[in-house]
Amino acid sequence: MQKRMLSGMQPTGILHLGNLEGALRNWVRLQEEYDSYFCIVDWHSLTTLAETPELIKKQTLDVAIDWLAAGLNPEKCTVFIQSHVPQHAELHLLLSMITPVPWLERVPTYKEKKENLNIESASYGLLGYPVLQAADIMIYKADVVPVGKDQLPHLELTREITRRFNHLYGEVFPECEALLTEAAVVPGTDGRKMSKSYDNAIYIQDSAEETAKKIKTMFTDPLKLRMGDPGRPEVCPVFALHEIYSPKDQVAWIDEHCRAGDLGCVQCKKMLTENLNEKLRPLRERRQMYADDPAQIEKILEEGAAKAREVAEETMREVRKAMMLP
Ligand code: SF4
Numbered sequence: 001m002q003k004r005m006l007s008g009m010q011p012t013g014i015l016h017l018g019n020l021e022g023a024l025r026n027w028v029r030l031q032e033e034y035d036s037y038f039c040i041v042d043w044h045s046l047t048t049l050a051e052t053p054e055l056i057k058k059q060t061l062d063v064a065i066d067w068l069a070a071g072l073n074p075e076k077c078t079v080f081i082q083s084h085v086p087q088h089a090e091l092h093l094l095l096s097m098i099t100p101v102p103w104l105e106r107v108p109t110y111k112e113k114k115e116n117l118n119i120e121s122a123s124y125g126l127l128g129y130p131v132l133q134a135a136d137i138m139i140y141k142a143d144v145v146p147v148g149k150d151q152l153p154h155l156e157l158t159r160e161i162t163r164r165f166n167h168l169y170g171e172v173f174p175e176c177e178a179l180l181t182e183a184a185v186v187p188g189t190d191g192r193k194m195s196k197s198y199d200n201a202i203y204i205q206d207s208a209e210e211t212a213k214k215i216k217t218m219f220t221d222p223l224k225l226r227m228g229d230p231g232r233p234e235v236c237p238v239f240a241l242h243e244i245y246s247p248k249d250q251v252a253w254i255d256e257h258c259r260a261g262d263l264g265c266v267q268c269k270k271m272l273t274e275n276l277n278e279k280l281r282p283l284r285e286r287r288q289m290y291a292d293d294p295a296q297i298e299k300i301l302e303e304g305a306a307k308a309r310e311v312a313e314e315t316m317r318e319v320r321k322a323m324m325l326p
Helices: 018-033 040-047 053-070 087-096 101-105 108-116 130-139 150-171 207-214 237-245 249-262 265-291 294-322
Strands: 004-009 035-040 077-081 143-149 177-180
Touching: 004 018, 004 130, 018 035, 018 053, 018 143, 018 237, 035 053, 040 053, 040 077, 040 130, 053 294, 077 087, 077 294, 087 207, 087 294, 101 150, 108 130, 108 150, 130 150, 143 150, 150 177, 207 249, 207 265, 237 249, 249 265, 265 294
Parallel strands: 004 035, 004 143, 035 077, 143 177
Antiparallel strands: none
16 A cells, blocks of 8 residues: 655745745655645645735635646645645644643744744744644644655654654554655745745746746856856856756756856856746646636645545544544
8 A cells, every 4th residue: 555645835826946846846756656645734824824814815726726737636646725624623623732832832943933924922823833734744644744854843743742642542643754855956036045035936837938037137156247257157046947957968068168168148048048948838838727727726626625534534533532522
């Protein structure tokens, strides 16, 4: 039997190349190997966007479209929205009763978020975020969860909560394992990490023309001012994108000719534009197809949620029995 895997993403709106290379490519591969559940965690977004539910709703749909465009295949995996499976909330409530507050206060992302968001009094939900995340994972009895190194403390907390539950009420849950993923770091057009909030992102849904425009204005090696100046590909974000999207022999050629100074940035960027647009073409076509057919998206999400609810309810039956609840 295939091992089960769960992963999720907050509905942050349309997705960019950083999301694509950082998570989605990996997911598309993993859906072949695991019984995979991919959850758009809209309740998690309420921890910071509680005042704009309409934004969460819109962004949830955008994320779903981008997931499918990237290649998640509903025939091979289960794609659904967290709030369509109310069992997550029930398990979250029960787990919150056995999770000591200091476990949550020491989670690094809680401290960061509290400071970054400048929230005077962070909500109860923000503190409890990792408990909801534990519920998301445990309710499917996931064996593995793909994570980057930065998310390891969250996953460790899920494992601690699992052990505590099993110790108190009997062995109901498996302890999930981290599936450590090496993701390419994708620079934005200004050389910083690609991020929606830096306004430096190239989006999956951008047209070929928009992409060309963005690449045209991209930062390069600041010491290479004109053709003839030798460049340093290792500090150039254009080159970093070439390494992801261009054929290996072309990357080697660019490396050599940039250093020699006989390749100009304009030509180099044109080559990147062509390669990137070519790589994104099938994704964009799929994206358009789904965006033009909202009924199909709705159907996929509803079928995904129905399947997820079935598994989640089965787990909850065991949980209620173990906790002597009706
Ligand atoms: S030639 Fe290409 S790799 Fe070299 S600095 Fe210009 S854009 Fe970057």
